[in-house]
Amino acid sequence: MLTVWAILIDGLIYASWLFLVAAGLTVIYGVMRILNMAHGSLYALGAYAAASAIGWYYNGGGDQLWIALAMIAACAIAIGALAGLIMERGVLRLMYGRDEVLMVIVTFAMLLILEDVMKIIWGTTPYFAYQPYAAMGRFNIGVLTVSGYQLMVVGISIAVGLALWFWLERTKIGKILRSIIHDREVSEAMGVNVKRMFTITFMIGAVLGAIAGGVTAPIISVVPGVGVEVIVVAFAVVVTGGLGSITGAAVGALIVGLARAVSIHTMPELELFIVYAVMAAVLIFRPHGLFGQAVARKI
Template sequence: MTTLLAILVDGSIYASWLFLVAAGLTVIYGVMRILNMAHGSFYAIGAYSAASLVGWWFTGVGGNPYVSYLLLVGAALVSGLVVGLVVEFALLRRMYGKDEILMVIITYALLLILEDAVKLVWGVDPYFTYQPYSLMGRSTFGGLTFAIYDLGLVGVSLAIGISLWLILNKTHKGKLLRAVIHDREVAVAMGVNVKAMFAVTFAVGATLGALAGALTAPAISVSPGIGVEVIVLAFAVVVVGGMGSIGGAAAGAVLVGLTRAMAVHLAPELELFVIYSVMSLVLAVRPQGLFGRTLVRKI
């Protein structure tokens, strides 16, 4: 029972982190049909921005330590919005309507550029911002000890998932966005400002990526290359769940998270293998993913 509890808790924590990382990626693809390879760089920028700001708060200002949580979120919002809007306006807006493969190449090139830009701005030395992580302390349940900060990520991912679903399904702007998703040409004919929708969508997706990095920063060593590592896992999650589906991203994150937790506790040598095994098995049975819809091609 102790092992089962550990698998459930560890799997839930890892799944919540995976969803935070993959949510922005699946939002951008769902609306814009852009497989954004640069999403990992948004994650890295959010992590570095948060680590720098929180580190300055604790070492330079020495104020109320609980303000650091607001700084984490604030750093993600500012960095994600700024970078997302600049990239969309300066680069992607000129590429709309191009082949999806070309967009993958363009965003991959952007990933390489941003990775070097991160090194130029923050250097190559790792950043440590452990204070928000340790500030919440630890809790014991069922004979196991867990960091409360990690458990808090589960609540944050649930809040973000529910908020995205409500916005898309219960608001006027969300319904307009769904119209753009289903048929861009008809939406334009009906007077929907698709360019503005795209700009907002990409900025939101970039901000979600930066937020995932900022919230992860206290639990890891923020160092060069974290964006490249994350993008591979994010793609695995969205492919399993179905490209462009928020519910699919959540289901894929839970499936991958619990499977990885089982491997870690029962067969550690299979940890990395099982993630891609799950992806392969799902795609073999359902190529569009668990919640993906079959796209109709216009001829």
């Protein structure tokens, strides 16, 4: 029974982190039909910005946890919005209407460029921002001990999911975006400024990616290449749930998180394999993912 509880708690925590990482990727693809390979770099930018801010604050004598958490959020939002605006206005806007495969190549090129930019700015030395993680302590859940910071990540993931649902289902901009998803040409004919909606969507997706990196920074050592490692797992989650579906991203993250937890506690040698095994098993029966919809191609 202890192992079962450990699997459930570890799986939920990892699934929450996976959803945070995959949410921005799903939003961008759902509206713009761009499989953004550079999403991992946006995650890394958020992690580096948060780690730098936390290091500056604590090294300067700061000791207030809420200020450190506010700095993580502010830095992640600022750098995500700025990077998203530059990427969309400077590169992607010139590529709209092109083949989806070409867009993958373009975003992969941006990933490589951003990886080198981050090395120029932050160097290759690891950054550690452990202070907020340590300050939040640990809590007992039965006989298990869980980090307070990781419980906060679960709460942030739930809040982000609810906010995205409310934005897409209950706001005017969300309804406009859903009309663009269903038929871009008709939306333009009805007077919708599709390019402006694309800019807003990409910036929101970029901010979500940077927030995921900022939240993760106190848990890991921030090093070059951290974004490349993340993007592979994020793709596995969104493909499992269905490209472009927020609900699919949440369910896919939960399935992958629990499967990984089962593997770690029972067959640790299969940890790296189990994520892709789950994805393959789902795609055999649901080629478009659990919540993905087949789309008719215009000829």
